[in-house]
Amino acid sequence: MKIPRYNHRSQFTDLTATTEKIRHTLATGDYILGDTVAHFERRFADYLGATHAIGVNTGTDALTFALTALGIGAGDEVVTVANTFHATALAITTVGARVVLVDCEPDTYLMDLDALDAACGPRTKAILVVHLFGRSLDMGRVTAIAARHQIPLVEDCAQAVGATWNNQRVGTFGAAAAFSFHPSKNLAAAGDAGALVTNSPVIAHTVRTLRGLGQDGQDNHVTLGANSKLDAIQAIVLDAKLDQLDTWNADRRTIAARYTHALTHPDITTPPPSEDPGDHVYHLYQVAVPHRDAVLAQLRSDGIDAVVRYPVPIHHQPAFARHGFDGKYPHAENQATRTLCLPIRPDLSPAEVDFVCDRLTTAITDSEEALA
Incomplete structure (x- = not known):
């Protein structure tokens, strides 16, 4: 008996319909952002109970954009957990901030929240929590810690799409959250893809600007952004799977x-x-x-x-x-x-x-x- 980790074919209830949508997109040239991506962004935000979902290239970009939109930079500290994927810490260093690590719990391997509380100091400008393996952190405690220290909270939800705490979806507790749709994830694209989720119109506008080379209107580059846009084919694949x-x-x-x-x-x-x-x-x-x-x-x-x-x-x-x-x-x-x-x-x-x-x-x- 062979037991593979993935069975991508099983994730499509109607592969023919999805293929036809992709054919139509290839024929029309609606490849990057556009109505197809906007449709998935609305549906994903509604699924989570959030106001905004902004499709980007990867979950890593979503993390970086979240910290950038919060104004995190050189001289700042961001607290996260030691047993996370490289991208979590990479996003912190990419914006020029210092990574402050705390240990995980011995049984769940989720962030030790007592250690998190103790690690927050005068230079801490954000908390970046990770819902590791698909398990939600105690978001009651996490949000209380962030509120007590008066610092914003960012959620790394790369492994936890659909998870909840007290019937609220992860990704909706803090200032912003990052999701990965890598083919290995519970909601999987057919390549790299991600999304930033937020209830803040200011953060949403900033991230839409950042993902489009810093443009606020055609050829009006107001900041040093990046080229990080969710393409329509990935949005079609994700939209086809979301209801399941x-x-x-x-x-x-x-x-x-x-x-x-x-x-x-x-x-x-x-x-x-x-x-x-x-x-x-x-x-x-x-x-x-x-x-x-x-x-x-x-x-x-x-x-x-x-x-x-x-x-x-x-x-x-x-x-x-x-x-x-x-x-x-x-x-x-x-x-x-x-x-x-x-x-x-x-x-x-x-x-x-x-x-x-x-x-x-x-x-x-x-x-x-x-x-x-």
């Missing part, structure tokens, strides 16, 4: 529950259940295991497309060596060395889940016997 997103996320929760129920081996640590007001959309299903690399190699030899996410935390990345992070991040380092992600996608069958669980248990037993 909640169903797919519910399927992911069902599959995650089956994993958790079946993985009873004492050396396997499964994700803790979401807190009552929260919602987990399981972009990733991560487990901690002994002898991680040996277990991963055996799973992959068994045809299971397991993967390690974030094996090198931000403070150990060569790209950030000059920042000289002086903090201690033991939980981020524990995640980096002990965890792996099992395949999880909406069309995964119960038999496939059971096969993965059986092979994972066997791999752990084999690795322990090999080292005995």
